[in-house]
Amino acid sequence: MRDRVTPLLSEAQIHARVRELGARLTQDYAGKDLVVVGLLNGVFPFIADLVRAMELDIDVSFMQVASYGGGLESTGEVHILKDLDRSIRGRHALVVEDIVDTGLTLFKVSNLLKDREPLSLKICTLLDKPSRRKVEVPVDYVGFTIEDHFVVGYGLDMDGKLRNLPYVGVYHP
Numbered sequence: 001m002r003d004r005v006t007p008l009l010s011e012a013q014i015h016a017r018v019r020e021l022g023a024r025l026t027q028d029y030a031g032k033d034l035v036v037v038g039l040l041n042g043v044f045p046f047i048a049d050l051v052r053a054m055e056l057d058i059d060v061s062f063m064q065v066a067s068y069g070g071g072l073e074s075t076g077e078v079h080i081l082k083d084l085d086r087s088i089r090g091r092h093a094l095v096v097e098d099i100v101d102t103g104l105t106l107f108k109v110s111n112l113l114k115d116r117e118p119l120s121l122k123i124c125t126l127l128d129k130p131s132r133r134k135v136e137v138p139v140d141y142v143g144f145t146i147e148d149h150f151v152v153g154y155g156l157d158m159d160g161k162l163r164n165l166p167y168v169g170v171y172h173p
Contacts, residue, residue: 001158001161002162002165004171004172005152005153005162005165005169005170005171005172006169006170006172007167007168007169008146008149008151008167008168008169008170009144009154009167010167011154011166011167013144014049014126014143014154014168015049018046018049018050018053018126018143019053021050021053021124021141021143022050022051022053022054022055023053024141025050025053025054025056025094025124025141026053026054026055026056029054029056029058029092029094032092032119033059033090033091033092033119034056034058034059034091034092034094035058035059035060035061035086035091035092035093035094035118036051036054036058036059036060036061036096037061037062037063037084037093037094037096038060038061038063039062039063039064039065039095039097039098039105039109040062040063040064040065040082041064041155041157041163042098042156042157042163043096043097043098043126043155044155044163045154045155045163046126046143046154046155047060047096050096050124059086059091061084061085061086062082062084063080063082063083063084063109064080064081064082065078065079065080065081065105065109066078066079066081067079067105078104078105088113088116088118088121089116089117089118090117090118091118091119092118092119092120092122093113093118093120093121093122094122094123094124095109095110095113095121095122095123095124096124096125097123097124097125097126098126098127098155098156099125099127099128099129099151099156100123100125100127100128100129100130100137101129101132101133102132102133102134102135103133103134103135103136103137104134104135106123106137106139107135107137110123110137122140123137123138123139124139124140124141124142125139125141125142125143126143126144126154126155127144127145127146127151127156127168128142128143128144128145128146129145129146129147129148130145131148132148149170149171150171151168151169151170151171152165152168152169152171153165153166153167153168154166154167154168156168158171
């Protein structure tokens with residue numbers, strides 16, 4: 001499968017940008033009670049690097065959501081497979097995602113989390129693909145804006161595989 005991947009963002013580019021995002025988040029959330037909410041599964045390398053780049057005392061929790069079902073296209077239906085195990089009520093919440101594509105996942109997750117009464121709710125994503133939006137969602141922190149490619153690596157997968165690539169590449173079926 002690796003022979004079907006063309007590099008798009010190098011490991012060095014990703015790590016430099018994650019450090020920049022971490023510094024900005026450190027400034028923006030200084031002195032605030034922050035819960036970082038990672039959306040599994042693809043976010044795991046990004047969130048690990050991001051929280052290490054943040055010089056803050058933070059709480060980290062995870063949700064697992066599904067909208068792809070193993071294919072190249074989102075099914076349009078978003079399912080919560082694992083919910084938070086920490087309260088965000090009266091706290092600042094930062095949702096961390098690997099990629100924002102159609103916006104459907106984040107739209108559903110954002111509405112669900114807003115009902116839990118956080119002081120603020122913001123979104124941070126490694127990759128933003130605005131050309132694919134079906135619903136608008138505010139993305140407050142963006143690592144990279146990319147064209148409409150199916151990408152893998154650095155947590156992003158093709159049917160569960162290629163998440164372990166240290167870079168982001170375009171998958172050619």
